Amino acid sequence: MDEYLTKKPWRLRRKQVDVREADVALIFDEYARTGTLRIPLELNDLDRAIGLREIKVGAARFPFYEFTDQQHAVTVTRLTHGFTKGGETTPPREIRQAKWVIDQDRQTP
Secondary structure, three states: OHHHHHOOOEEEOOEEEOOOHHHHHHHHHHHHHHOOOOOHHHEEEEEOOOOEEEEEEOOEEEEEEEEOOOOOOOOEEEEOOOEEOOOOOOOHHHHHHHHHHHHHHHHOO
């Protein structure tokens, strides 16, 4: 996420996309505290079979998944990356990248 946020201002088809870091932090904090968001449309399922979801903050998208394991007493939420969405649907390459991160995490002990 740091890499995504430090690239600002983001460019999207010659249009500047303004996403404030404070807005991102507020949305993440709300999800961390409640496990949901007040505005349900800011939370989207990308692939229910593997638990891949995304948090939406303006045009910014942050895919994530959750897991529990022996090392953590609580459910862990893992952001895979961030991207700027420009079309109607999430680009397949972004879903592939998120799935790659999940696969890498599961292979690492």
